[in-house]
Amino acid sequence: MKAVVYRGPRQVEVREVPDPAIDQPTDAIVKITTTNICGSDLHMYEGRTAVEEGKVLGHENMGIVVEIGAGVTRVKIGDRVSVPFNIACGTCRNCLDGWTSFCLRVNPTEGMDGAAYGYANMGPYDGGQAEYLRVPYADFNLLDLPAGTEYENDFTMLSDIFPTGWHGTELAGMRPGDRVVVFGAGPVGLLAAHSAVIRGAAEVYVVDKERDRLAMAEKIGVLPVDFSEADPVEQIMAATGGQGADCGVEAVGYQAHDHSGQEHPELVLDNLVKSVRSTGGIGVVGVYVPQDPGAATEGAEEGRIGFDYGTLFTKGQRMGTGQCPVKRYNRRLRDLIITGRATPSFLVSHELPLDQAAEGYERFDHREDGWTKVLLRP
Known part of the structure; x- marks a missing residue:
């Protein structure tokens, strides 16, 4: 064959x-x-x-x-x-x-x-x-x-990808009426947003920099956030009156890049910790691996991602991870x-x-x- x-x-x-x-x-x-x-x-x-x-x-x-x-x-x-x-x-x-x-x-x-x-x-x-x-x-x-x-x-x-997007909202502990932020407007992120809408989210924000993907997010009734124009955390905090989202989904993974194209494996995790309110939940369905031959940092080569765990702890946030x-x-x-x-x-x-x-x-x-x-x- x-x-x-x-x-x-x-x-x-x-x-x-x-x-x-x-x-x-x-x-x-x-x-x-x-x-x-x-x-x-x-x-x-x-x-x-x-x-x-x-x-x-x-x-x-x-x-x-x-x-x-x-x-x-x-x-x-x-x-x-x-x-x-x-x-x-x-x-x-x-x-x-x-x-x-x-x-x-x-x-x-x-x-x-x-x-x-x-x-x-x-x-x-x-x-x-x-x-x-x-x-x-x-x-x-x-x-x-x-x-x-x-x-x-x-x-x-x-x-x-549809079950994985749905799983992201489950891991985040999403409830009807929540404000949900999804980082990554690739297929999984868009289906996490679609899932959140079906499950009764009050508002859904999708963060990316690719215009075609953000346009697709807007077509399914969610709010696009272009991180190439301004800091995504500041945009989300402003949109939520300074409170932050109730929960968030990580749909990017270990090859996260900033607006200039530089790779930062901890970037999306840090942004979620900052943009989700205290006691909120974070669901991580973007892929992370124990070994990465092309990693941007020595620690990341062995799957060690140095994200802002201290703030996660002090905000009392929950994080769920893993394949769907x-x-x-x-x-x-x-x-x-x-x-x-x-x-x-x-x-x-x-x-x-x-x-x-x-x-x-x-x-x-x-x-x-x-x-x-x-x-x-x-």
């Missing part, structure tokens, strides 16, 4: 690789209909992770089941499904507690709980930027979708899409055949105007 393979920093190629096969009785094989390039894929693409050359990339996947193992009883051949980016066994302590993003059984990488498709340090699993994908523990992991092709561009967001347990949210988010309450497809800017994946990566990585969310169609 054809698949997108990592070759080195800023190098991916589409090439022939072996077809996936049933390895365990609980496996299924999914024919991919849509797979996305995620912002977190760019960390690997840029050489900022420990991903190995030859890895098949892609963790935002959906498609049709074409083969099942002998132990699969719920999922049927022909089912249209969303594939959560988390790979989870369903029976370990963390899975039983609803933390499928930290499954204790599926990742042999030392010191890492939780696994994912086609991602650094997240186990030996091939990704789905390919024609087919092997899904372990299929009965537990796969989410049923209505047959046909309706809502394809909405449903493809269920594997990661997709299964906790995806069924409800699917139904919000079907009923028209949620339309995450507003993000989609480009739909490309799999053969054009290298171009999609390059242009998305350059943050070219209008390149907001790229879908690949094997």
Whole structure:
């Protein structure tokens, strides 16, 4: 089959690789209909992770089941499904507690709980930027979708970024009537803002410097904050009468840059601590890693980010972190899409055949105007 393979920093190629096969009785094989390039894929693409050359990339996947193992009883051949980016066994302590993003059984990488498709340090699993994908523990992991092709561009967001955006608001402890600030107007940040609106936020502020992304934020009914024009904390404090937001979402991660393009891994964390009121909550869903070969500081190379923890403590703020347990949210988010309450497809800017994946990566990585969310169609 054809698949997108990592070759080195800023190098991916589409090439022939072996077809996936049933390895365990609980496996299924999914024919991919849509797979996305995620912002977190760019960390690997840029050489900022420990991903190995030859890895098949892609963790935002959906498609049709074409083969099942002998132990699969719920999922049927022909089912249209969303594939959560988390790979989870369903029976370990963390899975039983609803933390499928930290499954204790599926990742042999030392010191890492939780696994994912086609991602650094997240186990030996091939990704789905390919024609087919092997899904372990299929009965537990796969989410049923209505047959046909309706809502394809909405449903493809269920594997990661829509649940992750929603999770950011959950980690922040958001309640109806809250003022919410989201740092980062990339796909996850925009869907965190969309989630906050659906959940009844009084006001939502989205901080970024890219004009096309801020324009998209405004179109979904939230307030854009351009940090290239003025200090974002001052803008938020002024907009909230000096009180600050009730809670905030970090949707940028460890490659945060200031308005001049200089990298500061602690920048967004510091700004959130300053712009969220005392006793408010902060949800961190932007990616941070234990090792960063291209880090701006020596400490950050080892995952040590020196943010303003002292002020976080004195303000009595709460901070939640970590990858999203997709299964906790995806069924409800699917139904919000079907009923028209949620339309995450507003993000989609480009739909490309799999053969054009290298171009999609390059242009998305350059943050070219209008390149907001790229879908690949094997």
